[in-house]
Amino acid sequence: MSVSPTELAEFEVQADRWFAENKPEKPGFILPETFMEVGTDEQFKFLRAWQNKVYENGYVGLSWPKEFGGGGLPQVYQDIATKAMATHRVPFLLNTIGLNWAGPLILSMSSSEDKKKYIPSILSAEEIWCQGFSEPDHGSDLGNAQCKGRKDGDDYVINGSKIWTSLGMYAKHMILLVRTSTEAESKYSGLSFFLAPMKTDGIEVQPIRKLTGEYGFCQTFFNDARIPASCMMGKEGDGWRVAMATLMFERSAEGGQAGGLSMMDLSIDDVIELAKRAMRNGKPAIEDPFIRTELVKLIVEAKGNVYMADKAEIPALEGEWPGAVTMSIKLRATEFKRRMCQFAISLQGANASRYIDDRAVDEGMWQRSYLNAFSGTIGGGTTQIQHNIIGERILGLPKD
Amino acid sequence: MSVSPTELAEFEVQADRWFAENKPEKPGFILPETFMEVGTDEQFKFLRAWQNKVYENGYVGLSWPKEFGGGGLPQVYQDIATKAMATHRVPFLLNTIGLNWAGPLILSMSSSEDKKKYIPSILSAEEIWCQGFSEPDHGSDLGNAQCKGRKDGDDYVINGSKIWTSLGMYAKHMILLVRTSTEAESKYSGLSFFLAPMKTDGIEVQPIRKLTGEYGFCQTFFNDARIPASCMMGKEGDGWRVAMATLMFERSAEGGQAGGLSMMDLSIDDVIELAKRAMRNGKPAIEDPFIRTELVKLIVEAKGNVYMADKAEIPALEGEWPGAVTMSIKLRATEFKRRMCQFAISLQGANASRYIDDRAVDEGMWQRSYLNAFSGTIGGGTTQIQHNIIGERILGLPKD
């Protein structure tokens, strides 16, 4: 489909105006920054309503097929809408796993029937999705998943447990990785992948208290839970391949995601702004030479990450180690955020010791963000594992 | 032997005066900072003469037995003499391997006859010692030494090569680690240890050019070199144990070394002094806020290393991980030196790009010291291996 620049420009103006006018007022409680941090019912309701409104007004799923509730437009429309969300710093879209993991997966491999069944309610946030990959004893070692599924008639009987299921309390569906054979050739080929209904006898969800003191993740227990075999994605034993495909939607810049803001991200600009407000030795912190140097270093690093994304779009500049930039997006972004929050805290003098409270600087947001930042440097393959992956896959270094 | 404080105080005054009066003039060439950097005959002659003079005047080997040419005094005398050398920044004592490795070893395990044969000429620098542990293909992996010794009558016939033999061109003796059996129970128990005479047919020494551009290390080649079996330390197969004992003389604060200055060490005070001379943006570098902060951090780190040595002397402060301080001396000192030299270079503006030359800042000493600093972070077990050793032996972490 060809896109006229005029139409795009008009859409940009329209999106910009809509988000400016419809940005929700601050509710009376602190909002989470990502879908992984939704800890209370009021937060959940607020965010679900927001996604629904965004969808009803046509700003999410723009590139998804029309027949399944999408906009049927080129990706560039969604990019414009997402950018407007970021510009106006509106809340993120709650149904992240649905929009960016399960949705693209279903669109790429399910039957038309299943697409009709799942996709529209993902977009409207009517049905929330969660993810069941990690297990308590095999954190980063997905291939070693031990949660078991035994074929029994038309069902698989699942036993075991999954951890870090965000929105587990609210989700209607889970993308679930299960070991259906212990005698497969390799540990990977013994895995299968399901779109599992959460309202199933034998599935129990227990919230986990995070290091921040809040809730937001769950542990999901399976006790002889019967999942229909028809819920399997691909064939038995395809689980690893499907899971990897799913992870690619998240880790890299592959297409297919519904788009939309997935986090209310703090940027280095927020830190600069804080440094202007914060006082050090009776003067704005931003006048302190040490703080200036540290800020400059962070800004240069942040800009480097932005420019890298642009460089990755230019094939001629791919260089000797192709893939380095895209494969390191998560590593760079999450580690940068952690350090940035640490630095932001250091600007607050003795008040840096405060925590979530109206007397804390920015209501304790920086402290909370710092602690939450570990979900990025740990979840989805720790920083240490990311280094291994890049070292081995991109640089060709031998395995440990 | 009891020591009277008055006598000690007198000796301190005496030593101080002697080094003040006898500190050699700067020769017309740059002096090396350690025995590993002696690259020219004029440097060698100058330093051998200096050690000889120090010995003749009774300032080295003070704690070694009188009958073998030592001073027969308590260790504290040597400590005082060594401190005076450091205070007056006189040249280091050339015969380092003899004084601090071979000498203590011979004193602790050889016959009285051998002690008489070797010890006095170690102290006088008449006979220079070198070390033959490392091999070209097994840098840090001493236990895997492949240089072979085959018993043949009263000799061992040696074949193979050793690397990083400092003073190899000048040495009369080598402490040598050789594989005398390939069928031993473990790779360690196949090793034997010799005090090998360098003037042996089949031993050839080839100087190695260092990254500094200078010479100072050698590679030693053995081609059917016959070493008398009587030169063996301990029994056949004891080599690993003897080598480890020898390394302990160097790595930790164990007693037994002859003492004396073993390097002309640059300290953080030299960097501060440089920062006062160096200019940045038209003002002394020491007035620049960034440089001040970096200097303070380096000073605090350096002080920490000094205080740690004192803490290690107090058993009540040993803490939960005994041995951490002594086992990390080399690691901390060498890494600190490397970073300190890097920083010193950064104070020199565009002149930091100069190298050994009279137009360079301090004649290019800092650049050379930085490059030479890698001998510390690589030799005798790299920094990476030191971390492993401490992690495994002190913290009890599992092996790789």
Next chain:
Amino acid sequence: MTAIEFSDEQSMILETAVNFFREKFPVNEIHERNENLDGSTDLFWAGAKELGWTGIVIPENYGGLSLSLSEVVPIVEMMGRHLIGSPFIPTTLAVTAIVSAGSEEQKARWLPSVAEGGIASVGLTEEDGSWNLSDVKTNGEVRDGELILKGKKCFVLDAKRADFIVVSAIIDHVVSLIIVTREQLNKCIIRSEVVIDETRQSFSIEFNDLKIPLTQILDKPDLNDLENAALLLISAEISGGLSGVLRVILSYLTTRKQFGKYIGSYQSLKHPAVQILLSLEATRSHLYHAAACLSGGDKIKTEVAARSAKAYGSDAFAFAGDRAIQFHGGFGFTYECDAQLFLRRALWCQYQFGDAAYHHSYLAPLLLD
């Protein structure tokens, strides 16, 4: 002259403290203690009283042991090791202020009760969070033979339990220290503060023209001394905290397997653990050197040593706490994991009484000019 003089008293106290905390405050009960901070404090305080710890720095003639802060250091270090958040530090600081700045009458009036186990605290920080103890907005005006105190103090630890607190205020353009009694405190607005370290009970106190007898003004306060004392005690807490968090890290690294191997065998975890160990040894060395300087009485040396210990130690502790979370992986992200307790403690210690950058800026002229 060695940099660290470790007295027999210090040695004995350290040994006692090691055993006391190991028995009474085992590390595996940290979470339970946090659920019941008051009960835990009672338990600690009873033990401290029995062992004479509450009177260590109080002169003998006021019922104390006439020892110095150097002998308090091992206790605070072990408190840090076991993550105790009692009023021991604030009480000791209040006592230090009175011992150094109080008149004989004042000492006689305030010290004996503490030696017998009373609790006290200090209020030195204000709403702007400035670390400079001379940045004081709280104001005292002498009127009709009384001091009228107006202002607000923050981060006053254990204010609800304290028999009295020592607060800073400007009187006649000079920073002064004033004792405020329980009775007087009861007339103030005291609000609990939410702080990152949940083992702390922190409060803000608002003085609205609070009337205080002039006899409660301390004579010749030396804020520098008081700051050094605070830095020394926090550094002790940091040193102990570093041991504690390293122990937490090691126990996970040696028991948790990933990809079939103990995670402690991976160099990306092993090597930082070694760095933490060495930073602990360095922090501890700075700490006991600072303690020795304080005993030695040289003010400049003490300031250099105390600031160095705090600057070095607080960065090291923050690093260790941060890595503790990371190295615990998913478990580290839970409230249940001890790692977060130490990270929160590290952040508290880092940002009370000045962070590394702040102290570096004060060390620069002392070390370089």
Next chain:
Amino acid sequence: MTAIEFSDEQSMILETAVNFFREKFPVNEIHERNENLDGSTDLFWAGAKELGWTGIVIPENYGGLSLSLSEVVPIVEMMGRHLIGSPFIPTTLAVTAIVSAGSEEQKARWLPSVAEGGIASVGLTEEDGSWNLSDVKTNGEVRDGELILKGKKCFVLDAKRADFIVVSAIIDHVVSLIIVTREQLNKCIIRSEVVIDETRQSFSIEFNDLKIPLTQILDKPDLNDLENAALLLISAEISGGLSGVLRVILSYLTTRKQFGKYIGSYQSLKHPAVQILLSLEATRSHLYHAAACLSGGDKIKTEVAARSAKAYGSDAFAFAGDRAIQFHGGFGFTYECDAQLFLRRALWCQYQFGDAAYHHSYLAPLLLD
């Protein structure tokens, strides 16, 4: 608007450069080339002439290609990759100065010869090593219709080969740029300098009342432009150098065994190698962004981008060079190992035209105020 606009010309030149250096200057002959710098330069220069590289930034009417420094960047990057130390950068800087500040007459006089393959250089640094290009002590006095030049310049690359050099001097309290010809240079004291990067041929030049026609004074010099050009080209060299040193590291990590395993399997080597890779990607992105800014013509943006690229890149390169030595173990300590060549190059790049700390201090007001 993306941050990096990569033109077709850049793309073509990059491809040509990659192939040219791979064929003519293989990395396994670096040591041999260093033994014969003049021969190596001749070889390079002949190729550069043939490919039209010597005239890239020279306007068409003076025999050049009328392209910009952005098109020079890929060439310099590949030079850095292969550790070439030719007069290409100094020549390009001299040309840049004349293109931007010269009159039509001056351009007509000096540019065509360079387009045809002449060599030039710049003298902007003096004995004090100041990075601020306005810190100039060399003095020019106009007397009897001539300029009398007095002073000393350092780090003038390839001065022995240059047909002319552009030097900075104070004339009437203003920093000016002056062209000094070969003939005039022959009247000066030119001394070879010992520099850390042995691929460089660096010289000091002393002017003792050297007489120069006034027509050799460049009209409207903009030192900022010249600095940005220098920063851009050094950043290009750094970016290429980072690739080069990473390749050296990787080839050792994947072939050398220690304790029975390839050393590249150890995380303490693998993870820093990844850090170096990512720092290379960041440096390269900053570099081509800066090139785009320079083409775009916004002066402030260009300054920010050029300083950022140099600040970030030079620290990254120095780190990589340092680690290259360390990771090669004993072999890294030898002159024979390529690692030292890259470390020396890194130190050269780090300390010419300002290090990271220096540029951070100039970036601060641009980014924060």
